[in-house]
Amino acid sequence: MITKKHPLFIFLITTVIALIILGVYIHKHTTLLNSNVNLIQITLKNQVNKKVIPLVYIVKGNDEAIDFKKPYLFQKIIDSTYLAVLDTSSKVRKIRLYFNNPTEDLYLYDIVIKTKNEIKSVKLNDINLVGSLSLKKTDDKYSINANGKHSFIELPKTFIYTSDFKNIYQLVFPTLILLVLMVLVIKALKPIDIGPFTITSLTLSFLILSVFLPAPIYNIALILIAVLHLRNISWLAIKAQKINLIILGFFMLYMINNIFSDEGFKEISTIDRFLPFLVLAAVLPSIADRKYLSLFPISAFVLGFGFLLTSVFEVYIYQNFEFLSFDYFSKYLHPVYFSYLLFFSICFIDHNYKGKSKYFLEFVLLVFLIFSGSKMVFLLSLIVVFINLLKNKKTALLILPLVIIVILFSPLKSRFDEILKKEDFAILNENPIENSNDARVNGLTLRLLLWRESIATMSGLDYVFGKGVTKETNKILENRLVNLGLVNHKSFNPHNQYVDTFWRTGIIGLILLILIPVYSLVIGIKRKDKLIIQFSLFMFVVMFSESIFGRVNGVYFFATVILILMNSNKVNENSHIRN
Template identity: 75%
Template sequence: MAILNVRSISWTAIKAQKINLIIIGFFLIYLLNNLFISEESFNEMSTIERFLPFIILSVVLPSIGHRKFLALFPVSAFAIGFGFLLTSIFDVFIHHNFEFLSFDLFTKYIHPVYFSYLLFFSICFIDLNYKGKNKYILEFILFVFLIFSGSKMVFLFSLVVVSLNFIKNKKTTLLILPLAIIVVLFSPLKHRFSEIINKEDLTVLNEKHIEKPNDTRVNGLTLRLILWRETLATMNGIDYVFGKGVSKQTNKTLQKRLYVLGLTHHLNFNPHNQYVDTFWRTGIIGLLLLISIPIYSLVIGGVKRRDKLLIQFSLFMLAVMCSESIFGRVNGIYFFSTVILILMNTTKHNENSNIRD
């Protein structure tokens, strides 16, 4: 894309919006850390390769970005979602097991969390730009995909977005009630909610060595708490300023602690928290730049522009970084950087002139 639009690249457009410079700075912190802090230096730069979309998109999108491109996100969400649904129904028919409509068995080759991010943004986009019965039908379909994907936090955030509409339009009840019934009846999702409210599972946090790698107390919540604790425990002294490095060698320090703890089935896990992950790898400098991305977008969107879509997405980004390392895969980097850059480098549509009736 950068090559095709090289003539359109404008340094003036890049400088005009500070978010472009913040994201470029975030990439440069990782690059410098890889070269001068990480043990492997030039010999291992897989993280920098994964982070390349940050600098490419920050240079290209300010000159060619347009809000009309955002409509492609819900289009792709429907296309991917129906593809997953059809293949999962086929799997259920073959194996007689409804678990194929849940979480990673539903999303197949895409991590369910990243598909959930796409669904959330699509719901927000439709909620602001559509009206009438078509709006609720489209949102209902996306919510069903979201339930099957199994991401608890994203599901709740999406419900909040739609519920806020209830104040202005009681027809929202037509969407919320069927969703509530599906949540109650759909056992895989019920199980994912019930596992985080079992206080007995928290006792695993006091274990100095977990005897069974498949200990049932190690669930989505307790695993994250353990990962955060063990990650931060590897830091000391100058690590708090510059981090421990962004290369694979840094991952091995966490792997060793998890092995000693007994979590032998989770040795390849990242910290599952973008704040912790960035602080661990790049120190306080990288963490401040990371936080600046959604905070600056929120300030601009909320105070200066009154841009509801930008406000919702910035708040969402701030929240999901608490439970996931959203930049741990290139899918997350492309998604979040593309959306935030387009939103920040373009002006909003008139949200009262809905594009569909």
């Protein structure tokens, strides 16, 4: 049990932790300069054709995105050294080098950034590589091999300047408000009991708290829970709940499909991503305890405040509120997957809390959800709150400020506006699409195109056994998207778990997939278990708009939650309540 502490003590501890998080983030992601970047210098392999030299694009001033309208060209100065002069009328924030012409053995050995009085050498091993680029190490020196079209490198850090910190109060004031909000949340979340501290409590807690942390933390958690609970695995516990067998069958189908593919065990990326299904469905039935699910809201608040704190800093630097939205808000974590965590946390709090604490915590989570920008999850969360409104009119006090935030927060408004433009659907009839950056390719139309192109690759026995689960199947869709003109979206999955599973494993896999939420829903109704009902319906719905198992976070999250819910009884209704 977390003991009670004085609010001032909590505020001081929270402030120290927040400053450490912000300091680490600034150190890792930014470079502080005294004057604007005006030159970028690269060293290439000798005798390079001018056509294969990369183009330079920048993020400048208060913009959040790359300015593709103005490329900067490199000019040869001596031997294999090239220099590009940048526009200094606005502050240079980020730099990308684009390689648009394929060639063999184009090696980039050095990148140097210059200002009026500073020279910064960029570490090649820290650079983000996208496309057909590879990093090569020779004699303690790195080089980048650029041998493919539509590839780019992005310098790892954002440039900030001493002049950005003139009106520091604009950063200090919202940070103080944020710290006070953190303290209030901590006070509301105090009575959390996950004891006694045993191997089970520690490994389960670590697993849940690691699900949305960066790799390889969640992999370490999975290994620990598998190794330390190997003796706890019980066939009786597994077969006691059919959901365990369904999930194991789902994994086995993917593994068999992989084994009998042309690649066999040479390419097992999908099986590697799906491994949590096997481990968790074997281990959790014997050790599942629903009280540990209370750690998901803890994770949601910690991540949410961490994202918000760093986003407030970026809003201050850029003077642009776009940095409170979607990818800019959730940083390393895909915002849609973060929204899944937020939804479950809202449901958990709605089920286990009462009084002012409940409405306050739900309000904070819904604000995080607005910043995450997931339209469907936001609407589903509002439905949960609205149902509560039917029982308690005080919930209206929660909805009113949310409506105001949604109206004022333009990034979320624009995401809803894009699905209401009927004229955008005309792009579905174009083949090829002339401009891959066409504004009509939005969240909805892109999904419709991805679903259509995925199903179009199937024929004959594919409808029974699927096209396969390896990367070769991905390449089939990739080629169709490139031919269609969606070059910028060629690496996308179908963005629909039903379509994705049917495409890869056929009707057999689709049936097993549908059984996971449907069977859970049936059991939830029989038990009158509100949390299972809500989560099963949520899982069933979101699979229409996202390939939820396309990222390992989704596999860990949905497998962990559904297996713990189905293999444990309801927590005592008063165990986590604050009046």
